[in-house]
Amino acid sequence: MPSHPTKSVNKVVLAYSGGLDTSVIVPWLKENYGCEVVCFTADVGQAEELDGLEEKAIASGASQLVIRDLKDEFAEEYLFPMLRSGAVYERKYLLGTSVARPIIAKHMVDVAHEVGADAIAHGATGKGNDQVRFELTVMALDPRLQVIAPWREWDIRSREDALDYAEAHGVPVPNTRQSIYSRDRNLWHISHEGGPLEETWVEPSEDMFLLSASPENAPNTPEYVELEFESGTPVSVNGEELTPAQLITKLNAIGGAHGIGRADLVESRLVGMKSHGVYETPGGTILLAAHRELESLVLDKDTINYKDVIALRYAELTYNGQWFSPLREALDAFVSATQGPVSGTVRLKLYKGNIITVGRKSPFTLYREDFATFGQEDVYDQSDAEGFIHLYGLPLKVRALNELPVSGLNLPKPDYSRFKRD
Numbered sequence: 001m002p003s004h005p006t007k008s009v010n011k012v013v014l015a016y017s018g019g020l021d022t023s024v025i026v027p028w029l030k031e032n033y034g035c036e037v038v039c040f041t042a043d044v045g046q047a048e049e050l051d052g053l054e055e056k057a058i059a060s061g062a063s064q065l066v067i068r069d070l071k072d073e074f075a076e077e078y079l080f081p082m083l084r085s086g087a088v089y090e091r092k093y094l095l096g097t098s099v100a101r102p103i104i105a106k107h108m109v110d111v112a113h114e115v116g117a118d119a120i121a122h123g124a125t126g127k128g129n130d131q132v133r134f135e136l137t138v139m140a141l142d143p144r145l146q147v148i149a150p151w152r153e154w155d156i157r158s159r160e161d162a163l164d165y166a167e168a169h170g171v172p173v174p175n176t177r178q179s180i181y182s183r184d185r186n187l188w189h190i191s192h193e194g195g196p197l198e199e200t201w202v203e204p205s206e207d208m209f210l211l212s213a214s215p216e217n218a219p220n221t222p223e224y225v226e227l228e229f230e231s232g233t234p235v236s237v238n239g240e241e242l243t244p245a246q247l248i249t250k251l252n253a254i255g256g257a258h259g260i261g262r263a264d265l266v267e268s269r270l271v272g273m274k275s276h277g278v279y280e281t282p283g284g285t286i287l288l289a290a291h292r293e294l295e296s297l298v299l300d301k302d303t304i305n306y307k308d309v310i311a312l313r314y315a316e317l318t319y320n321g322q323w324f325s326p327l328r329e330a331l332d333a334f335v336s337a338t339q340g341p342v343s344g345t346v347r348l349k350l351y352k353g354n355i356i357t358v359g360r361k362s363p364f365t366l367y368r369e370d371f372a373t374f375g376q377e378d379v380y381d382q383s384d385a386e387g388f389i390h391l392y393g394l395p396l397k398v399r400a401l402n403e404l405p406v407s408g409l410n411l412p413k414p415d416y417s418r419f420k421r422d
Contacts, residue, residue: 007146009035011117013108015134016041016065018053019174021123024162025150026060027169029121033148037121039065040111042104044074045187045245060171066111071187074103075244078323079188083287084232084342085335086295086307087315092263094281094288095318096189101130102323105137112145119146126152129270133321140324181208187248189261189281197276200266204278211252211280215259215353222351224358225254227290229346232339234287248283255282259353270320289355290346298341298364310334340364 012029016022016039026037039057043050050067057065078099089095108120120138124130126149135147156162159178166173180195190211196202206214228236235241237250255261261282269275295304310331317328344362348355370379399406 007033007119007148009033009119009146009148011036011038011115012119012121012148013038013040013066013112013115013117014062014121015104015108015123016053016057016062017048017123018056020159020162020166023056023060023171023174024156024165024169025121025123026057026062027171028150028154028165029148030061031169032153035119037062038111038115038117040108041065041067042107043067043069043071044100044103045071045249046185048185056172056174061169064115066115068107070103070107071245072243074100074187075248078103079248079284080233080244081332081335082314082318083234083284083291084339085314085331086288086292086311087318088288088311089315089319090265090267092265093267093277093279093319094189094263094284095315096186096279096281096284097184097191098129098133098319098321099188099323100184100186101133101321102137105134106141106324108134109138109141109145112142117145119148121148121150124149124151127271127273129319129321132270133323136321137324183210185210187245188284189279192278192280193275197278200276204264208278209262209280212256212262212282213259218257218259218352222349222356223254223258224347224349225251225286226345226347227287228344229291229294230343232291232335232342234290248287251283251286253282255286255350256280258350260350260355261285262353286348286350286355289357290348291342293346293357293360294342294344294362297344297360298362298366299338300366303338307335307338 012033012035014022014025014029014037016026018041022039026039029035029037039062041050041053053067054065082095082099087095089098105120111117112120120134122131122134124134131149131152135149138145138147150156156165163173165171181192181197182194184191192204192208196208197204226238227234228239234247237247237254240250242250261280261284263279263281264277265279266274266276295307299307314328314331314335317323317325317331322328341362341364343364344360346357347359349358350356396406
């Protein structure tokens with residue numbers, strides 16, 4: 001840890017949760033940078049009690065606390081665009097933590113402008129992805145702001161170190177039991193890392209889960225849910241129109257009760273190492289399944305296939321902290337161009353961790369029963385298929401006429417016996 005800061009800072013906006021780490025960061029910033037500290041708390045649906053947070057921040061040495069309710073903005077401008085893209089990271093992760101960091105950092109930049117701060121600070125460690133997500137957002141929105149990351153500078157290395165520092169500086173310590181897990185919760189999901197999860201062979205304990213019942217303990221009777229979409233955006237559940245945040249909250253409750261949305265994966269962090277995490281995303285898992293079903297009804301084959309390509313890149317950009325990038329905005333433009341006909345209703349059956357599609361309908365459906373039946377119809381003459389097959393299979397026919405092998409399995413292999421051996 002440097003004995004003197006390398007940056008000259010007058011006022012800093014700190015991402016503040018009221019937990020031990022961020023409570024300790026407040027006096028640390030004042031002591032090491034001699035600056036005023038403005039704490040900022042974003043309510044993105046983390047379900048934490050915000051009462052008394054201002055008193056705690058000021059008691060820790062902050063000049064003020066700014067709290068913003070961002071739940072609907074988070075859902076409408078971040079979660080739903082990501083949903084429409086179909087983004088999933090490494091086949092399982094629905095990007096709950098990744099997508100929350102840009103909106104938090106964006107509002108930190110806004111607050112910095114409002115209070116005249118020249119720096120922002122965060123409590124992300126030097127080993128994780130969040131440091132990148134916070135700092136890339138600041139770079140994209142106002143590169144003039146300096147960034148302070150205490151975990152990359154100080155010599156605090158344990159909870160005991162932090163408690164000692166808090167006691168020495170009169171910081172009120174949160175009176176909560178320390179979880180054996182590292183968790184992040186918001187409107188979309190909750191993540192679990194650390195503790196027993198550092199061993200990839202051990203099954204997670206059932207008491208770890210907070211949003212979802214185990215499939216074994218889920219109801220023995222399935223529940224049906226109908227979701228209505230307008231241009232790719234969910235607008236109602238079982239006929240009830242809801243705000244974006246209300247809709248996700250309702251589906252979290254419904255899906256969680258039926259054991260929906262658990263994901264256990266070993267993922268590749270941006271900084272190079274692997275990490276083992278367990279995620280609970282009940283509502284998001286339901287929405288993604290319903291959205292895919294509706295797209296299968298109204299989008300053509302080529303568009304669906306190319307959207308799958310886009311989804312992989314979209315997920316990577318979100319995971320890597322590049323939400324505010326020209327490419328992500330360009331991908332959003334492509335996705336938006338595909339979503340006009342993604343309007344209609346999907347009916348799902350939820351049962352013991354499973355999502356079973358039992359109905360889908362849309363005024364823009366490309367499915368026509370009269371086209372798909374085997375009967376003779378004016379729109380489809382089965383005899384036309386003969387010419388199509390001749391043309392479609394022409395490359396295979398030419399290969400056969402030239403007596404060429406169909407695959408590498410039939411190619412001749414080199415004769416190694418003629419090579420000299422020592």
